[in-house]
Amino acid sequence: AAEEGFDIEDVEGAIEAAGHGPLPVLAVVGRPNVGKSTLVNRIIGRREAVVEDKPGVTRDRVTYEAEWAGRRFKVVDTGGWEQDVLGIDASVAAQAEYAIEAADAVVFVVDAKVGATDTDEAVVRLLRKAGKPVVLAANKVDGPSGEADAAYLWSLGLGEPHPVSALHGRGTGDMLDAVLEVLPNAPEQTFGGAGIGGPRRIALIGRPNVGKSSLLNKVAGEERVVVNELAGTTRDPVDELIELGGVTWKFVDTAGIRKRVHLQQGADYYASLRTAAAVEKAEVAVVLIDASENISVQDQRIITMAVDAGRAMVIAYNKWDTLDEERRYYLEREIETELGQVAWAPRVNVSAYTGRHMEKLVPAIETALAGWETRVPTGRLNAFLGELVSAHPHPVRGGKQPRILFGTQAGTKPPRFVLFASGFIEAGYRRFIERRLREEFGFEGTPIHISVRVRE
Ligand code: GDP
Ligand code: GDP
Numbered sequence: 001a002a003e004e005g006f007d008i009e010d011v012e013g014a015i016e017a018a019g020h021g022p023l024p025v026l027a028v029v030g031r032p033n034v035g036k037s038t039l040v041n042r043i044i045g046r047r048e049a050v051v052e053d054k055p056g057v058t059r060d061r062v063t064y065e066a067e068w069a070g071r072r073f074k075v076v077d078t079g080g081w082e083q084d085v086l087g088i089d090a091s092v093a094a095q096a097e098y099a100i101e102a103a104d105a106v107v108f109v110v111d112a113k114v115g116a117t118d119t120d121e122a123v124v125r126l127l128r129k130a131g132k133p134v135v136l137a138a139n140k141v142d143g144p145s146g147e148a149d150a151a152y153l154w155s156l157g158l159g160e161p162h163p164v165s166a167l168h169g170r171g172t173g174d175m176l177d178a179v180l181e182v183l184p185n186a187p188e189q190t191f192g193g194a195g196i197g198g199p200r201r202i203a204l205i206g207r208p209n210v211g212k213s214s215l216l217n218k219v220a221g222e223e224r225v226v227v228n229e230l231a232g233t234t235r236d237p238v239d240e241l242i243e244l245g246g247v248t249w250k251f252v253d254t255a256g257i258r259k260r261v262h263l264q265q266g267a268d269y270y271a272s273l274r275t276a277a278a279v280e281k282a283e284v285a286v287v288l289i290d291a292s293e294n295i296s297v298q299d300q301r302i303i304t305m306a307v308d309a310g311r312a313m314v315i316a317y318n319k320w321d322t323l324d325e326e327r328r329y330y331l332e333r334e335i336e337t338e339l340g341q342v343a344w345a346p347r348v349n350v351s352a353y354t355g356r357h358m359e360k361l362v363p364a365i366e367t368a369l370a371g372w373e374t375r376v377p378t379g380r381l382n383a384f385l386g387e388l389v390s391a392h393p394h395p396v397r398g399g400k401q402p403r404i405l406f407g408t409q410a411g412t413k414p415p416r417f418v419l420f421a422s423g424f425i426e427a428g429y430r431r432f433i434e435r436r437l438r439e440e441f442g443f444e445g446t447p448i449h450i451s452v453r454v455r456e
Pocket of ligand 2: 206207209210215318320321322350351352354
């Protein structure tokens with residue numbers, strides 16, 4: 001590497017930075033108006049979390065990437081959902097429940113000016129049952145005079161209250177230090193203890209009425225085994241073990257699949273939070289699309305969530321029994337134009353109603369997981385890159401021709417590559433490389449990440 005103009009430490013640093021697997025997840029929970037969204041903005045250092053201050057506004061985005069003291073993690077913001085028909089206690093508990101399920105650690109935000117309320121106490125009970133590490137943020141401590149208010153929150157029994165002002169940033173650094181002490185390096189769900197060697201985890205996702213519940217019932221039959229029941233506001237099963245094709249799979253967050261309450265306000269946000277939580281817990285997402293209807297923006301957003309989370313993905317077109325020839329024709333056109341970005345995802349055309357092609361689901365899932373875990377040896381990768389670059393050099397820009405010098409795969413789940421280049425590599429050329437990588441090595445059913453380091 002050194003003779004190519006890269007310092008060996010740069011190279012190692014770049015590989016390490018690119019090679020992280022799934023990031024650990026931090027959930028920020030608490031009552032409305034305690035300052036969750038403000039705090040999330042602080043943590044991620046941007047203004048994008050709070051899109052609108054109005055209640056009931058649809059928000060799709062619920063997870064954000066953050067970095068503190070050189071460590072990267074994801075933050076789940078539960079601030080986007082207002083009180084609904086369930087009433088305040090149940091709604092706060094329900095959204096906290098999803099976020100906590102998906103999280104590796106939790107920041108519980110309390111308004112120190114108000115003190116602990118009954119609703120706060122209810123969340124504390126959920127947190128205790130979940131057993132995840134918790135950092136207590138006593139918010140709205142804008143100055144030294146508020147410190148005493150924070151101290152009252154020892155009464156919650158969650159340990160030291162960290163006085164912060166999400167609005168002004170006071171104390172948030174210390175609080176984040178405390179978070180990093182309890183946040184595991186890799187998501188528990190994906191790599192930790194019980195995850196290793198256990199059943200592979202599938203999230204069945206899709207917008208309402210695409211047939212998730214029907215599909216689950218069809219594939220599960222009598223085989224379903226409820227893994228755990230989440231205490232709190234519901235007795236719905238959360239994860240279920242289901243045997244398919246002779247293999248036991250864990251379908252995560254199946255409670256989200258059944259419609260237990262008809263939600264009015266905030267229902268979209270609620271669904272997004274639930275989808276994000278399921279995706280975080282899963283290794284592979286099976287995205288269900290209602291083939292009888294036009295592919296919608298909502299379908300695309302759900303796909304984007306799975307891709308952004310770096311999960312393996314299968315797309316299942318359901319309700320195939322209802323399609324006539326004309327609809328089939330237009331569906332193919334729609335898939336080409338709307339879902340061209342994820343043409344790499346294995347596709348199955350199913351009917352939860354008739355059972356059509358159910359047997360193709362498992363092979364598709366296995367293909368996607370295999371792609372997700374593929375590792376290309378460095379020697380093979382560089383032989384491939386060398387040929388590619390000489391056959392199809394980067395266009396000359398400003399009299400210079402940037403070249404890919406070498407590359408390595410820094411990680412899997414999903415595959416992550418770092419390429420080292422002599423100059424800026426244009427987006428079009430990066431896409432070209434991704435396309436050729438896929439042609440050469442497969443990667444069916446998985447997003448792949450390519451980062452490029454340019455020699456100074
Ligand atoms: P969420 O509903 O929990 O997400 O709460 P928001 O982040 O939307 O904040 C609710 C209100 O509290 C907004 O008016 C914020 O400006 C305000 N707020 C948030 N954090 C602080 C803080 O640290 N100090 C003060 N004084 N106000 C805050
Ligand atoms: P979910 O909201 O995604 O869980 O969707 P459901 O499983 O509740 O299904 C919504 C509606 O679509 C129900 O009326 C189902 O009977 C119907 N449905 C689901 N799958 C199929 C299918 O493959 N074919 C047909 N014709 N109807 C289906």
